[in-house]
Amino acid sequence: MSKLIKIFLDTANVEVIREIAGIYPIDGVTTNPSVLAKECDNVGDTLMSISKIIGEDRFLHVQTTAATAQEMFAQAKKMKAVFGANFYVKIPITEQGLKAITLCKNADINVTATAVFTPMQALLAAQSGADYVAPYINRIDNIVSDGVDVVAHISKLFSVQDVKTRILAASFKNVQQVYGTVANGAHAVTISGELCKELLFHPYTEKSLDDFRSDWEKKFGKREITDFI
Numbered sequence: 001m002s003k004l005i006k007i008f009l010d011t012a013n014v015e016v017i018r019e020i021a022g023i024y025p026i027d028g029v030t031t032n033p034s035v036l037a038k039e040c041d042n043v044g045d046t047l048m049s050i051s052k053i054i055g056e057d058r059f060l061h062v063q064t065t066a067a068t069a070q071e072m073f074a075q076a077k078k079m080k081a082v083f084g085a086n087f088y089v090k091i092p093i094t095e096q097g098l099k100a101i102t103l104c105k106n107a108d109i110n111v112t113a114t115a116v117f118t119p120m121q122a123l124l125a126a127q128s129g130a131d132y133v134a135p136y137i138n139r140i141d142n143i144v145s146d147g148v149d150v151v152a153h154i155s156k157l158f159s160v161q162d163v164k165t166r167i168l169a170a171s172f173k174n175v176q177q178v179y180g181t182v183a184n185g186a187h188a189v190t191i192s193g194e195l196c197k198e199l200l201f202h203p204y205t206e207k208s209l210d211d212f213r214s215d216w217e218k219k220f221g222k223r224e225i226t227d228f229i
């Protein structure tokens with residue numbers, strides 16, 4: 001079965017990545033300067049560890065820290081040389097960023113345009129060749145706007161104009177935001193390990209399992225299903 005939606009972990013916490021990627025259908029990891037500053041002292045070692053944990057079949061998105069297009073491009077080239085074909089450089093959607101996106105795409109480097117807040121920013125990133133645009137859902141909600149609605153508008157715009165750039169929605173605080181974005185055209189989401197668990201959890205699922213176990217044990221004690229087969 002082909003997976004239409006990609007799910008990324010938005011963290012640099014190696015233990016969280018190891019645990020969640022061992023259970024959930026995770027397609028890769030995204031980081032940003034804030035995430036790296038929060039989670040690690042040795043950025044190089046941490047990124048190498050993440051790269052090893054996720055392996056060659058999953059994707060690693062790392063953001064530039066430079067101010068100019070040429071510097072962003074230089075950072076992207078250096079990171080691609082280290083992290084390989086499944087590396088995506090995250091480039092902020094600024095004037096220098098647009099220029100850097102073009103430079104990176106001309107050098108065959110995968111690009112995620114990040115810190116996107118409007119459909120027109122997304123369109124400019126796409127026109128410059130970005131593979132993904134990353135709208136920040138919760139941050140949009142926090143400025144009394146509607147992150148899911150922004151994704152819906154980007155999706156419609158890309159569809160009407162036959163733009164192939166995909167939408168990687170980021171900045172989530174709850175399950176409803178994640179559901180809203182994938183239901184409105186996001187091709188990928190990047191979420192925390194905690195939120196990933198929240199996507200799965202339901203108290204009635206837990207209760208149903210408790211009821212199954214209790215009904216079974218009343219009749220069959222500690223025997224298991226395969227003891228009868």
Ligand code: G3P
Pocket residue numbers: 010030031032136138139170171172190
């Ligand atoms: O990676 C960018 C984005 O996920 C930021 O999320 O939670 O800091 O708004 P947040």
